[in-house]
Amino acid sequence: MTPTIKDVAAHAGFSIATVSRAINAPHTVNPVTLAKVREAIDALKFHPSPFGRQLRGERTRLIGVVLPTLANPVFTECLQGIDELAAAQGFRLMLMTTLYEEQRERRAIETLRAQRVEGLILTVTDADTHPLLDDLDDNGPLYVLMHNDTKQRPSVSVDNHEAASEGVRMLIAHGHRRILMLAGSLSASDRARQRHAGYSHAMRQSGLIPAPALEIDFNADELAPSVLAHLTSGPQRPTALFCSNDLLAMVVMRGLRRVHMRVPQDMSILGFDGLAVGELLAPPLASICTPNRAIGRSAWQRLMARIGGEHASETLGFTLPHTLREGGTIAAISNAPLVHAVHTARDGDDVDFP
Amino acid sequence: MTPTIKDVAAHAGFSIATVSRAINAPHTVNPVTLAKVREAIDALKFHPSPFGRQLRGERTRLIGVVLPTLANPVFTECLQGIDELAAAQGFRLMLMTTLYEEQRERRAIETLRAQRVEGLILTVTDADTHPLLDDLDDNGPLYVLMHNDTKQRPSVSVDNHEAASEGVRMLIAHGHRRILMLAGSLSASDRARQRHAGYSHAMRQSGLIPAPALEIDFNADELAPSVLAHLTSGPQRPTALFCSNDLLAMVVMRGLRRVHMRVPQDMSILGFDGLAVGELLAPPLASICTPNRAIGRSAWQRLMARIGGEHASETLGFTLPHTLREGGTIAAISNAPLVHAVHTARDGDDVDFP
DNA sequence: CTGAAAGCGCTAACAA
DNA sequence: TTGTTAGCGCTTTCAG
Numbered sequence: 128m129t130p131t132i133k134d135v136a137a138h139a140g141f142s143i144a145t146v147s148r149a150i151n152a153p154h155t156v157n158p159v160t161l162a163k164v165r166e167a168i169d170a171l172k173f174h175p176s177p178f179g180r181q182l183r184g185e186r187t188r189l190i191g192v193v194l195p196t197l198a199n200p201v202f203t204e205c206l207q208g209i210d211e212l213a214a215a216q217g218f219r220l221m222l223m224t225t226l227y228e229e230q231r232e233r234r235a236i237e238t239l240r241a242q243r244v245e246g247l248i249l250t251v252t253d254a255d256t257h258p259l260l261d262d263l264d265d266n267g268p269l270y271v272l273m274h275n276d277t278k279q280r281p282s283v284s285v286d287n288h289e290a291a292s293e294g295v296r297m298l299i300a301h302g303h304r305r306i307l308m309l310a311g312s313l314s315a316s317d318r319a320r321q322r323h324a325g326y327s328h329a330m331r332q333s334g335l336i337p338a339p340a341l342e343i344d345f346n347a348d349e350l351a352p353s354v355l356a357h358l359t360s361g362p363q364r365p366t367a368l369f370c371s372n373d374l375l376a377m378v379v380m381r382g383l384r385r386v387h388m389r390v391p392q393d394m395s396i397l398g399f400d401g402l403a404v405g406e407l408l409a410p411p412l413a414s415i416c417t418p419n420r421a422i423g424r425s426a427w428q429r430l431m432a433r434i435g436g437e438h439a440s441e442t443l444g445f446t447l448p449h450t451l452r453e454g455g456t457i458a459a460i461s462n463a464p465l466v467h468a469v470h471t472a473r474d475g476d477d478v479d480f481p
Numbered sequence: 482m483t484p485t486i487k488d489v490a491a492h493a494g495f496s497i498a499t500v501s502r503a504i505n506a507p508h509t510v511n512p513v514t515l516a517k518v519r520e521a522i523d524a525l526k527f528h529p530s531p532f533g534r535q536l537r538g539e540r541t542r543l544i545g546v547v548l549p550t551l552a553n554p555v556f557t558e559c560l561q562g563i564d565e566l567a568a569a570q571g572f573r574l575m576l577m578t579t580l581y582e583e584q585r586e587r588r589a590i591e592t593l594r595a596q597r598v599e600g601l602i603l604t605v606t607d608a609d610t611h612p613l614l615d616d617l618d619d620n621g622p623l624y625v626l627m628h629n630d631t632k633q634r635p636s637v638s639v640d641n642h643e644a645a646s647e648g649v650r651m652l653i654a655h656g657h658r659r660i661l662m663l664a665g666s667l668s669a670s671d672r673a674r675q676r677h678a679g680y681s682h683a684m685r686q687s688g689l690i691p692a693p694a695l696e697i698d699f700n701a702d703e704l705a706p707s708v709l710a711h712l713t714s715g716p717q718r719p720t721a722l723f724c725s726n727d728l729l730a731m732v733v734m735r736g737l738r739r740v741h742m743r744v745p746q747d748m749s750i751l752g753f754d755g756l757a758v759g760e761l762l763a764p765p766l767a768s769i770c771t772p773n774r775a776i777g778r779s780a781w782q783r784l785m786a787r788i789g790g791e792h793a794s795e796t797l798g799f800t801l802p803h804t805l806r807e808g809g810t811i812a813a814i815s816n817a818p819l820v821h822a823v824h825t826a827r828d829g830d831d832v833d834f835p
Numbered sequence: 836c837t838g839a840a841a842g843c844g845c846t847a848a849c850a851a
Numbered sequence: 852t853t854g855t856t857a858g859c860g861c862t863t864t865c866a867g
Contacts, residue, residue, distance in 0.1 A: 129597075131860055142838045147862055157836055172620055174595040178532045179860030182843045197561045198757075200554065207551045210578050214585075219592065222576045224564055231568075241528040242573065243483075266526055377761040384763060403552075404758050407731040409738060485844055496854050501846060511852055533844030536859045 130171040132179075139167035150175060181243065188218050190430070191239030191268075193249035195227045199374050201400045201419055202250065205273055208423025209248060216431075218245075227252050227316070233259055240268060246430045248423075250274045253317045254282065269433045271442060273426040274417070276321055278444035281433065283426040285417045287318055290449040291325025291369070292332075294397050294415040297451060298367045299333050302460040303395060306330065307357065307365040310340040311375050319371040322399060326369055343375060350382035358394070359386070366395060366460055373398035373405050373414050380412075380456070391458035401452060410455025418447055484525040486533075493521035504529060535597065542572050544784070545593030545622075547603035549581045553728050555754045555773055556604065559627055562777025563602060570785075572599075581606050581670070587613055594622060600784045602777075604628045607671045608636065623787045625796060627780040628771070630675055632798035635787065637780040639771045641672055644803040645679025645723070646686075648751050648769040651805060652721045653687050656814040657749060660684065661711065661719040664694040665729050673725040676753060680723055697729060704736035712748070713740070720749060720814055727752035727759050727768050734766075734810070745812035755806060764809025772801055 136143040141160060148156050149164040156164070167173075181187055192209060194202040206222075213220050221242060223235035232251060236259055239247060247270035251257050254275035263270050264280075272282035298306050308326045310319040319340070327337035341357055343350070350358075358364060370376035376398035380390050390396050391410070398405060401416025429442040490497040495514060502510050503518040510518070521527075535541050546563060548556045560576075567574050575596060577589035586605055590613055593601060601624035605611050608629035617624050618634075626636035652660050662680045664673040673694070681691035695711055697704070704712075712718060724730035730752035734744050744750050745764070752759060755770025783796040 132862095133860080143861080144839075144863080145837055147860095148837085151862075155836075160836080174591070176536075176860055177596055178535045179843090180862075181532045182530075182536060182845090182860075183862050184843065185862085197557050197564060200557075200758075203551050203554070203557045210551060210576070214578065219596065220576050222564070222574050224568065237528070238573065242531055377758070380763070381761050390763075404554075404731065407735050408762060409734070409744075486846095487844080497845080498847085498855075499853060502853085505846075509852080514852080530844055533859090534846075536844075536861090537846050538859065539846085 129176075130173045132173070132175065134171055135164065135167045135173045138171060139164045187243050187245055189221060189242060189244045190218050190427075191221045191223070191235075191242070191244040191247045191249075193223050193225060193232065193235045193239070193247065193251075195225050195250055195252070197224060199372070200402050200404060201274070201372065201374070201417070204403065204419035205250075205423035205426070208420035208425075209427050210423075211420075212424055212427040225251075227312075229259075232257075236263065240266075244268055246270060246434050248273055248426045248430055255279055255317065264439075269430065271426045271430045271433065273422055275317060276444070276446075277317070281429060281439050281442035281445075283422050283429055283442075283445045283447065285422075285449040286446050287321035288325040288328065290415045290417075291322040291399065292329040293449075293451060294399070295326045295329035295369055296332070297453065298369065298395065298397055298457065299329065299335070301367075301395070301457055303367040304335060305363065305365040306335070306367045306369060307338055308340045308369045308371065309343050309375060309379060310371040311345050312342055316371075322369075322371050340371070343379065345375065345378060349385055350379065354382075355386060358383075359388070367397065367457070368394060369397045369399075371399055373400040373402040373412060376412060376414070376456075377405075377408070391456050395458050395460075396456040398456075401450070405452070405454070408454075408456075411452070413454035413457045414452045416450045416452050418449070422447055483530075484527045486527070486529065488525055489518065489521045489527045492525060493518045541597050541599055543575060543596060543598045544572050544781075545575045545577070545589075545596070545598040545601045545603075547577050547579060547586065547589045547593070547601065547605075549579050549604055549606070551578060553726070554756050554758060555628070555726065555728070555771070558757065558773035559604075559777035559780070562774035562779075563781050564777075565774075566778055566781040579605075581666075583613075586611075590617065594620075598622055600624060600788050602627055602780050602784055609633055609671065618793075623784065623793075625780045625784040625787065627776055629671060630798070630800075631671070635783060635793050635796035635799075637776050637783055637796075637799045637801065639776075639803040640800050641675035642679040642682065644769045644771075645676040645753065646683040647803075647805060648753070649680045649683035649723055650686070651807065652723065652749065652751055652811065653683065653689070655721075655749070655811055657721040658689060659717065659719040660689070660721045660723060661692055662694040662723045662725065663697050663729060663733060664725040665699050666696055670725075676723075676725050694725070697733065699729065699732060703739055704733065708736075709740060712737075713742070721751065721811070722748060723751045723753075725753055727754040727756040727766060730766060730768070730810075731759075731762070745810050749812050749814075750810040752810075755804070759806070759808070762808075762810075765806070767808035767811045768806045770804045770806050772803075776801055 132143045132146050136146045146164050149161050153161055197203055225231040246268055250273050254272055254277040272280055274284050275282050276284035276287045308323055323340045330337040376396050388394050398412050398414040401414045405412035405414050486497045486500050490500045500518050503515050507515055551557055579585040601622055604627050608626055608631040628638050629636050630638035630641045662677055677694045684691040730750050742748050752766050752768040755768045759766035759768050
């Protein structure tokens with residue numbers, strides 16, 4: 128079927144060794160011979176099989192990318208960054224998604240390992256407690272986490288805790304006091320938990336009482352009644368929502384529109400991720416922006432450095448700067464002065480609104 | 482470094498053939514032996530190298546996916562569909578992007594061919610005139626186009642001409658007469674041209690005069706002055722814009738907001754692609770919706786059918802149904818009755834507004 | 836400068 | 852049931 132080096136050799140009238148040299152070390156073969164071999168290669172449309180080569184222990188130039196989902200642009204934006212550098216540097220990308228399921232994460236890593244990828248870029252559910260990552264540390268391949276914010280492992284991320292704090296402080300500066308955090312599924316994401324911790328920190332700094340994050344069903348067309356109850360419960364209702372990511376923020380805003388709450392007049396919204404589409408919304412979505420493509424590119428560079436022999440410790444908890452996009456979804460509100468009475472709030476307390 | 486079948490054989494005290502059988506045909510080996518071999522495999526964390534296998538001519542279970550860009554969700558939505566089935570069926574995906582550049586399209590195909598992919602799913606700039614596709618037809622691998630709407634080659638798409646016509650008829654039914662089509666770059670996409678033809682057809686059907694598509698720079702933050710001039714030129718300005726894709730529509734809407742034109746009060750907008758995010762906008766983006774994930778899944782199924790031996794002719798120009806999303810970006814306008822005087826307009830004429 | 840031959844990891848006859 | 856061996860496409864000594 129596909130021509131092999133033998134076919135080329137026969138066609139050109141030389142040995143397979145000469146053909147191999149013509150391909151891999153052209154300067155070592157007689158120009159006339161070289162020309163004939165090249166002619167044969169073209170005539171047969173020969174492409175050296177990577178398998179023969181890799182069997183000899185050559186590099187695969189193959190990198191595995193493991194993402195939770197392609198439905199959230201935050202990951203495809205990262206993937207774009209990765210793809211840019213991979214293409215430029217002649218690497219191939221093998222892509223797998225996990226839907227945040229541990230079993231699929233496991234299977235993806237197994238599959239990619241079996242393919243002999245030279246390295247792995249991945250976003251996992253929970254970086255610190257993940258047994259698979261210990262396995263990767265021990266048995267390879269080399270990897271870099273992306274968007275998992277941990278000091279324990281090679282990773283590229285923003286400082287989720289600090290970024291969330293800043294965002295919430297900004298809300299507070301705009302006069303908000305009753306600020307609620309919404310998350311897709313806290314248990315599914317270390318990032319969501321870190322962001323909630325940042326939220327809690329900022330709240331306490333201002334003498335406010337943080338509330339537990341409210342979990343939202345991403346896929347539902349409408350907000351659940353229990354959620355709506357939280358958002359619309361009279362004078363003590365929150366005036367601002369901090370959403371653990373932009374996609375969630377957009378889903379929530381749709382839900383609010385359906386019950387005729389206006390953003391930002393009736394409710395301010397702050398997202399997290401800085402999705403490109405957020406800027407295209409009307410009003411533009413306020414967000415704590417992570418530089419997603421840069422994170423992808425940086426993860427690639429850290430991985431290449433590791434492959435080049437750099438020690439893992441050099442890449443532990445690599446942090447990129449975040450920025451605040453103060454979009455139109457946040458309204459300033461006039462408010463009673465800060466209630467400094469609530470000094471009993473301690474770190475670790477997560478109490479509901481009174 | 483990584484253990485081989487030999488290491489396992491030595492560790493277990495059997496021959497490599499037995500190990501191979503233990504892996505590939507467990508029922509043909511003595512249970513006791515099997516147990517020992519498996520123990521050795523676990524102990525050494527052995528994973529059979531795909532190269533040895535594939536060298537033997539086995540299937541690679543590798544599919545190449547070639548997309549113009551990951552920046553437009555229409556493609557990542559398709560990719561999601563592909564990924565769903567690929568994962569379920571135990572195939573691996575190799576991903577490359579082309580940025581609509583012929584040279585990168587060529588390189589992607591070469592690379593994937595060299596990797597011995599069993600098939601290719603791709604979206605190209607122009608399906609009918611593409612020399613690379615003739616090459617694929619002649620020399621493999623098997624492929625299916627995605628979103629390229631052509632009867633000449635294996636492809637999965639919607640009927641762009643008909644879909645665009647319907648969309649424009651809907652605008653006309655809402656009272657619009659001066660309808661302009663906007664495109665990213667007509668020359669870069671056969672789809673944009675087909676959609677423009679559909680637009681022209683619908684306009685003429687109603688006795689209206691189609692205008693040439695106006696090309697928009699996707700990446701500019703603001704609309705070009707020449708474009709704005711077209712959109713705001715006094716009483717003859719268009720009342721509705723048909724954008725060749727949703728991402729463009731969103732960019733255009735942002736441009737309009739910047740010059741204080743309101744959507745839909747001052748300008749109606751119709752997109753094409755049915756991006757999921759479009760539904761999250763306020764107001765929701767009206768769009769001619771292509772079932773992107775289904776297109777991805779369908780392309781996968783057609784490809785598998787071809788790999789399974791089905792003839793290419795079975796998959797030529799496979800068309801999926803589109804739907805119309807009459808979102809909030811379209812306003813009905815009262816208007817003078819249809820001007821049926823313009824019967825001189827013929828197919829093929831593309832004249833500007835008078 | 837070129838060719839013969841070994842060997843990479845694996846599977847599949849064929850033998851035992 | 853298990854082992855021996857040839858060979859998949861390629862690169863790389865080592866001779867010539």
